[in-house]
Amino acid sequence: MDSKMVKTRFAPSPTGFLHVGGARTALFNWLFAKKHGGQFVLRIEDTDQVRSTAESAAGILADLQWLGLNWDCGPQPGAAKNEYFQSMRLELYNGYLEKLVKDGRAYEAYETPQQLAAMRMAAEKMKRPFRYRRNMPGRAAPGSGPTVLRFEMPFETITFHDLILGDISVGGDEHDDIIIRKSDGFPTYHFAVVVDDHDMGITHVLRAQEHLMNTPKHLGLYNALAWTPPAHAHMPLVFNMDNTKMSKRDKTKAARVAVAVWVKQGNSADKLSEITGIAAEQLKEFLDKKTDDSRIAAAIGTALGAPLPEIDVQDFRRSGYLSDALLNFIALIGWSPGENREILTREEMLELFSLETIGKTSGRFDRKKLLWMNGEYIRRRGIDELLHDLAAFNVVTQYPIKNAGEAQQRELLAMYQERTGTLAEMAENSRFFFEEPKMDPAAFRKHIESGNSRVVLQQIRDMLALVTNWSRDQLAPVIEKIIELGEKRGSAPQTLRVAVCGGSVSPPLLETLCLLGRDATLARIDAILQSPQSSVS
RNA sequence: GCCCUCAUCGUCUAGAGGCCUAGGACACGGGCUUUUCACGCCUGUAACUGGGGUUCGAAUCCCCAUGAGGGCACCA
Numbered sequence: 001m002d003s004k005m006v007k008t009r010f011a012p013s014p015t016g017f018l019h020v021g022g023a024r025t026a027l028f029n030w031l032f033a034k035k036h037g038g039q040f041v042l043r044i045e046d047t048d049q050v051r052s053t054a055e056s057a058a059g060i061l062a063d064l065q066w067l068g069l070n071w072d073c074g075p076q077p078g079a080a081k082n083e084y085f086q087s088m089r090l091e092l093y094n095g096y097l098e099k100l101v102k103d104g105r106a107y108e109a110y111e112t113p114q115q116l117a118a119m120r121m122a123a124e125k126m127k128r129p130f131r132y133r134r135n136m137p138g139r140a141a142p143g144s145g146p147t148v149l150r151f152e153m154p155f156e157t158i159t160f161h162d163l164i165l166g167d168i169s170v171g172g173d174e175h176d177d178i179i180i181r182k183s184d185g186f187p188t189y190h191f192a193v194v195v196d197d198h199d200m201g202i203t204h205v206l207r208a209q210e211h212l213m214n215t216p217k218h219l220g221l222y223n224a225l226a227w228t229p230p231a232h233a234h235m236p237l238v239f240n241m242d243n244t245k246m247s248k249r250d251k252t253k254a255a256r257v258a259v260a261v262w263v264k265q266g267n268s269a270d271k272l273s274e275i276t277g278i279a280a281e282q283l284k285e286f287l288d289k290k291t292d293d294s295r296i297a298a299a300i301g302t303a304l305g306a307p308l309p310e311i312d313v314q315d316f317r318r319s320g321y322l323s324d325a326l327l328n329f330i331a332l333i334g335w336s337p338g339e340n341r342e343i344l345t346r347e348e349m350l351e352l353f354s355l356e357t358i359g360k361t362s363g364r365f366d367r368k369k370l371l372w373m374n375g376e377y378i379r380r381r382g383i384d385e386l387l388h389d390l391a392a393f394n395v396v397t398q399y400p401i402k403n404a405g406e407a408q409q410r411e412l413l414a415m416y417q418e419r420t421g422t423l424a425e426m427a428e429n430s431r432f433f434f435e436e437p438k439m440d441p442a443a444f445r446k447h448i449e450s451g452n453s454r455v456v457l458q459q460i461r462d463m464l465a466l467v468t469n470w471s472r473d474q475l476a477p478v479i480e481k482i483i484e485l486g487e488k489r490g491s492a493p494q495t496l497r498v499a500v501c502g503g504s505v506s507p508p509l510l511e512t513l514c515l516l517g518r519d520a521t522l523a524r525i526d527a528i529l530q531s532p533q534s535s536v537s
Numbered sequence: 538g539c540c541c542u543c544a545u546c547g548u549c550u551a552g553a554g555g556c557c558u559a560g561g562a563c564a565c566g567g568g569c570u571u572u573u574c575a576c577g578c579c580u581g582u583a584a585c586u587g588g589g590g591u592u593c594g595a596a597u598c599c600c601c602a603u604g605a606g607g608g609c610a611c612c613a
Binding site: 011012013015045047048050051111113116117120124127128129130131146148165168169170171173174176178179181182183184186188189190192193208209210211212213214234236237239241243245329332333334335336338339340341342359360361362363364365366368369370371372373375379416417418419420421429479480482483489490491492493494496497498501503504505506507508509510 | 538539540541542543544547548549550551560561562563564571572573574575576577605606607608609610611612613
């Protein structure tokens with residue numbers, strides 16, 4: 001299409017985990033670049049020295065890799081920071097900063113944060129929005145406070161064409177002179193973004209709608225630097241089902257609620273430190289909402305057995321979603337491939353993707369549909385592919401299936417792919433293959449204690465004990481006979497199931513017994529037969 | 538408060554003036570299948586925010602109202 005090669009970028013700030021909203025932004029940028037045979041750049045925006053961490057950057061790279069969103073230029077995983085980290089490009093920014101000052105487009109300002117807050121408050125009292133402008137009265141004198149650099153925005157209306165939303169214009173009195181260099185000498189986001197997008201030759205800026213009002217500021221900068229701005233496209237946002245913005249705070253909120261419920265149940269808050277392994281003061285700060293540390297939230301969640309909502313990409317990975325399913329689902333929020341298509345491979349997405357087919361309305365993140373889609377992916381997939389997905393899942397989780405051999409994992413996958421929504425669900429439900437089952441009391445009462453179930457179970461045991469060659473072929477006819485046993489057709493297999501699995505739900509008995517093996521099967525039945533009448537363990 | 542954006546089933550969406558008695562998917566209800574749970578198959582309920590225009594004709598174009606969201610940081 002264009003004579004210039006298309007180049008897009010995803011530019012997260014390394015202040016936390018990669019969030020699903022960010023993943024969608026990355027996906028759309030990736031799709032757009034690939035679709036046009038262009039390049040996809042990954043850039044780390046670490047100009048906030050306080051909040052940026054190396055671990056966060058590493059985590060974001062890992063999540064992007066898990067999602068299969070490979071970048072053409074960007075950080076090298078596992079290597080030292082390179083020029084795709086903004087903190088490594090200070091010289092570049094400083095050069096342009098000087099130029100703007102020389103051109104009279106940028107100037108120093110000396111207000112302290114407190115002074116600025118007071119000015120804002122005063123403006124608010126007069127019911128007028130606060131705009132910092134070079135020509136306004138009451139500016140702080142040189143040397144009276146920290147020095148920042150501000151960019152003098154023009155006073156004219158700025159209009160631009162958004163590739164998704166159409167023409168957007170913002171009046172001249174809406175602008176204010178944004179800070180472009182902080183008092184610590186680092187550029188602000190607004191400045192670094194413009195310099196880098198230009199320097200890296202970005203042709204299309206595809207980002208979330210929350211950036212819409214930043215665009216005039218950036219355009220002002222492009223103009224002052226005499227650069228041609230890239231095309232802009234703002235995508236609709238993703239919300240929770242209750243219409244609140246999806247954010248990491250949802251997790252901390254859920255954790256605090258879980259603690260409140262737990263304390264209400266009569267538990268002492270002091271014990272929390274003990275079971276979570278987190279220092280009491282830290283916990284207190286967290287509960288008083290002084291920090292939003294998601295690691296503390298996660299620890300509370302596991303300690304209290306309270307599931308926290310999945311928000312970050314790695315949450316979904318731990319919950320057993322396949323990266324392809326997550327990607328597919330995320331793509332469909334705000335984008336429609338048309339033709340009533342829904343389940344799409346990456347190749348199909350590439351074929352159908354275009355900015356014109358991205359909608360304008362924000363969408364809600366419907367976990368039920370994601371769960372369905374994930375199940376759909378699991379069912380459609382071959383065992384080899386699933387084995388890969390399971391391996392990636394096992395890296396970040398600790399279920400017993402993690403230690404199973406490949407052959408065993410294959411059998412479990414085959415057994416569960418028709419009946420599980422997530423890998424985590426499978427990992428949880430298949431526990432009884434690896435460890436002694438926890439007996440479900442209700443199932444025990446219903447299928448072991450009632451009527452002549454124990455007598456039937458003894459008959460089953462005797463029948464199974466005769467099977468010496470424990471194989472599918474040998475077992476199949478025995479199971480057929482078991483089905484006919486008992487007072488009610490179908491009650492005997494349930495008795496066997498409960499005895500062996502600890503509950504009334506499992507994959508088909510034939511497969512289950514085969515995988516479990518003769519010894520374990522008979523041992524579990526014996527344990528039940530020997531257990532005292534009406535004892536519910 | 539000011540500025541910007543958006544508006545079709547509960548949810549994601551199709552729809553670019555007549556093809557719309559508004560299509561698909563999830564969820565939900567009913568049924569079939571069935572050794573449990575699922576899967577699968579059949580089937581049902583369910584929407585153009587309101588009011589004005591424009592037009593022979595509007596979910597589609599315009600205006601207003603309402604609602605929802607975003608932005609107004611030495612955070613990105």
